[in-house]
Amino acid sequence: MANEPLHPILARPARWIRRLGLAGSLLLASALLLAAPPAQAAQASGEGVLAQRIEHWPAWQLPAPLSRPGRADLLYPDWFLGAWQLSSSDGANTQVRFIATADGVVGDRAFNAEAIGRALLGGQLLSVANDPANPNRQIARLQGSDGRPLELESTVVGRRREQPDATELLVDELALQVLHGGGDPVVSRIETLSLFRRQADGTIEAEQWQASYTSPALGLAAAAGRSDHVSLRLERVVPPGDPAS
Numbered sequence: 001m002a003n004e005p006l007h008p009i010l011a012r013p014a015r016w017i018r019r020l021g022l023a024g025s026l027l028l029a030s031a032l033l034l035a036a037p038p039a040q041a042a043q044a045s046g047e048g049v050l051a052q053r054i055e056h057w058p059a060w061q062l063p064a065p066l067s068r069p070g071r072a073d074l075l076y077p078d079w080f081l082g083a084w085q086l087s088s089s090d091g092a093n094t095q096v097r098f099i100a101t102a103d104g105v106v107g108d109r110a111f112n113a114e115a116i117g118r119a120l121l122g123g124q125l126l127s128v129a130n131d132p133a134n135p136n137r138q139i140a141r142l143q144g145s146d147g148r149p150l151e152l153e154s155t156v157v158g159r160r161r162e163q164p165d166a167t168e169l170l171v172d173e174l175a176l177q178v179l180h181g182g183g184d185p186v187v188s189r190i191e192t193l194s195l196f197r198r199q200a201d202g203t204i205e206a207e208q209w210q211a212s213y214t215s216p217a218l219g220l221a222a223a224a225g226r227s228d229h230v231s232l233r234l235e236r237v238v239p240p241g242d243p244a245s
Helices: 027-032 049-056 109-124
Strands: 082-088 093-100 105-107 125-131 134-143 149-165 168-180 186-198 204-213 227-238
Touching (some): 049 149, 049 168, 049 186
Antiparallel strands (some): 082 227, 149 168, 168 186, 186 204, 204 227
């Protein structure tokens, strides 16, 4: 397997929010970004493990202080429930949504990834599908610039979730991404740390820090390669109880 972090289609501008899942929902899109310049990191409240990791960005290294998620989905506070208009500092503007399940509120991963992916890639993004056996795995079908089909497989292999108070959520996820098609598979690891804050008016402000690492075939320990930082804003468009959500 090749270990180069970028394939031509992966070098697209950093607007397919590589990271929403809002932490996890769009981790699938991570490999299509990583083009924006580093920015000054903000501070999370408290002295938790993830707040400390933010302070160390972009000098991240693996292994990270994460646990294996197994097949447990990432749960969000109830204030995420519903549909939202997402805007970001790197130009993304689309709708995303969070849904209620028996376990709690989760990101609608395939919907969110496809909505943002189409906003950037248009017809190059053919489809996004969840693995029915594992909520932490997604498959995106893409059309390469040469017309050949590509498949981007993304699996969350590490996660840490912290909620310092009722209005703040931090999530760090590490995804293994494999791009199939047009030669040897391209393998990389993408770490995305998200800080969400609920505002008094109900909107959600967020910041996300991201780093890419080489294939684990070269060793589980690794220093961050490309790094990226973006700010997000979520404004509610559909109330949680509305049937349209």
